[in-house]
Amino acid sequence: MAFLELDGSxxxxxxxxxxxxxxxxxxxxxxxxxxxxxxxxxKGFANILFGGEGLFLTTVEGSGGSGCKR
Numbered sequence: 741m742a743f744l745e746l747d748g749s750x751x752x753x754x755x756x757x758x759x760x761x762x763x764x765x766x767x768x769x770x771x772x773x774x775x776x777x778x779x780x781x782x783k784g785f786a787n788i789l790f791g792g793e794g795l796f797l798t799t800v801e802g803s804g805g806s807g808c809k810r
Contacts, residue, residue, distance in 0.1 A: 744769075757803040765798045776801045 746769050755761060755775060765779060778799045 755800065755803055758801070759803075760799055760801045762797050762799050765796045768798050768800065771800055774802055 750769065753761065768777075771777060776799075778801075779796050780799065782795055782797060
């Protein structure tokens with residue numbers, strides 16, 4: 741048994757096979773085992789300064805559900 745606390749609005753997103761979704765790393769809460777997960781740094785000096793998303797983006801890919809804050 742586990743207890744989780746997730747603040748904000750939670751949206752479950754069902755990914756189609758091969759579908760990719762890029763989100764801010766702090767907005768990924770949970771995802772199914774069959775969903776691939778990777779983190780990449782934001783490219784471009786202007787994006788880092790003015791993008792408002794932070795230094796990293798998370799890509800979730802595959803079929804299955806993931807819980808992301810919106």
